[in-house]
Amino acid sequence: MLPLTFPLLVLLSALSYVRAAASNVFVGCVLATELPLFAVQPQRLLNGGLCNQRCYANGYTYSYFISGLVAGGSNCYCDNEGSYLAASAYVLPAGGVLGSDTGCLPILQATATDLRTTFTFSNCVGTLTGVTVNLVDGTILGGALVDSPGACFDRCKGNLAAYFIPIVPSVTSILPSYGCVCDPSGEGSGLLCGVGAFYKYNHDASASGQARRRLQEAMNVDTPRRKSFCPGQMEACNVPGVSDAWECVDSTSDLESCGGCTHGDYTEQGFNSTSTGIDCTAIPGVRLGGSTCTNGRCEIFSCKRKWTLIDGQCVRL
Known part of the structure; x- marks a missing residue:
C-alpha cells in the first residue's frame, strides 16, 4: 500500500x-x-x-x-x-x-x-x-x-x-x-x-455571487432568532448608554432607526455596536421635522437655512 x-x-x-x-x-x-x-x-x-x-x-x-x-x-x-x-x-x-x-x-x-x-x-x-x-x-x-x-x-x-x-x-x-x-x-x-x-x-x-448566497442563508437563519426578542416584524435594538437593554423598533417607519438599528442590534450574544440603520433626524442639513422614514428609507423634504434640497439630499449653499 x-x-x-x-x-x-x-x-x-x-x-x-x-x-x-x-x-x-x-x-x-x-x-x-x-x-x-x-x-x-x-x-x-x-x-x-x-x-x-x-x-x-x-x-x-x-x-x-x-x-x-x-x-x-x-x-x-x-x-x-x-x-x-x-x-x-x-x-x-x-x-x-x-x-x-x-x-x-x-x-x-x-x-x-x-x-x-x-x-x-x-x-x-x-x-x-x-x-x-x-x-x-x-x-x-x-x-x-x-x-x-x-x-x-x-x-x-x-x-x-x-x-x-x-x-x-x-x-x-x-x-x-x-x-x-x-x-x-x-x-x-x-x-x-x-x-x-x-x-x-x-x-x-x-x-x-457566492458571498451573497452565503449572506442570505445566514440572514435567513439569524433573522428569526434576532427578532425573537420583539413581537411581529419589530427588531430588538440596543439602548444607547444602557448595557444589556433593548427596545423594540419598527425599522420600516422609525425616524431615528430607519432601515435598522442605529446603535446596533441586540442579539442573543448581547451588545453589537455595528449600526444597521440611519437616524433620519441627524442627517446633515435636515430641518427639525423635515424628514420621515418610509419603507426603511429616509425621505427628506425640508432643509435648514443656507441648505437646499437637491435630489432628496440637503446640500450646503
Missing part, C-alpha cells in the same frame, strides 16, 4: 498548501514592536509564505511577518478576530522607497495578511464619495465602525468592493477602530496606505 499511500499524502499536502496560500491578502504594514504585546504563536520562519501557511493551518485568521531579521527572535505571529491590533499600529508602508503599496520596511514593520477573505487588495485612496471621516472624534459618516479588516470584509461579503480605514481617535487609543464602507458611489485619487487612507478591496463577480 505504501506506493499508493505516499503519493496520496503528498498530493493532499500540496492541496492543503494551495488552500492555505489561496487567500493571502495584504491588509497593511504595522509596527513590529506591537506584535509581542497581543499576537500569538511566535516563531522564526524563513519567509512570509511559510508564516501564512503555519497560521492558517493552526486555524488563525491573520498572520504577521517581519522581514530582514538576521539575528535571533521571532518574525512570525498569528492572530484572530476579536484580538486584532489597534489602528494606531498602522504606519505608512515603504511605498515611497520600494514603489509598492504592499512593501513594508524590514525589521521595523510587519506585513499583516488576512488568510481567509475572498476579497483581493487593489490600492489605497484618500477619499470616498459621500463618506466623511473624523479622525479626531473617531467617527465615520456614510460607513460603519468595525474592530478589524476582517469584520469589514464580513460586512461587505455580498458586495463587489470593500474599503476599510484605520481610525485613531487619539494618540492614547489602544482599542481597534476601523471605518468600513461597502460599494461607495465613487473614490478619490490614490494615496500611500496607512492611517487616514482607505484600503480598497475587490470581489470578482463569481465570488460576490
Whole structure:
C-alpha cells in the first residue's frame, strides 16, 4: 500500500498548501514592536509564505511577518478576530522607497495578511464619495465602525468592493477602530496606505455571487432568532448608554432607526455596536421635522437655512 499511500499524502499536502496560500491578502504594514504585546504563536520562519501557511493551518485568521531579521527572535505571529491590533499600529508602508503599496520596511514593520477573505487588495485612496471621516472624534459618516479588516470584509461579503480605514481617535487609543464602507458611489485619487487612507478591496463577480448566497442563508437563519426578542416584524435594538437593554423598533417607519438599528442590534450574544440603520433626524442639513422614514428609507423634504434640497439630499449653499 505504501506506493499508493505516499503519493496520496503528498498530493493532499500540496492541496492543503494551495488552500492555505489561496487567500493571502495584504491588509497593511504595522509596527513590529506591537506584535509581542497581543499576537500569538511566535516563531522564526524563513519567509512570509511559510508564516501564512503555519497560521492558517493552526486555524488563525491573520498572520504577521517581519522581514530582514538576521539575528535571533521571532518574525512570525498569528492572530484572530476579536484580538486584532489597534489602528494606531498602522504606519505608512515603504511605498515611497520600494514603489509598492504592499512593501513594508524590514525589521521595523510587519506585513499583516488576512488568510481567509475572498476579497483581493487593489490600492489605497484618500477619499470616498459621500463618506466623511473624523479622525479626531473617531467617527465615520456614510460607513460603519468595525474592530478589524476582517469584520469589514464580513460586512461587505455580498458586495463587489470593500474599503476599510484605520481610525485613531487619539494618540492614547489602544482599542481597534476601523471605518468600513461597502460599494461607495465613487473614490478619490490614490494615496500611500496607512492611517487616514482607505484600503480598497475587490470581489470578482463569481465570488460576490457566492458571498451573497452565503449572506442570505445566514440572514435567513439569524433573522428569526434576532427578532425573537420583539413581537411581529419589530427588531430588538440596543439602548444607547444602557448595557444589556433593548427596545423594540419598527425599522420600516422609525425616524431615528430607519432601515435598522442605529446603535446596533441586540442579539442573543448581547451588545453589537455595528449600526444597521440611519437616524433620519441627524442627517446633515435636515430641518427639525423635515424628514420621515418610509419603507426603511429616509425621505427628506425640508432643509435648514443656507441648505437646499437637491435630489432628496440637503446640500450646503
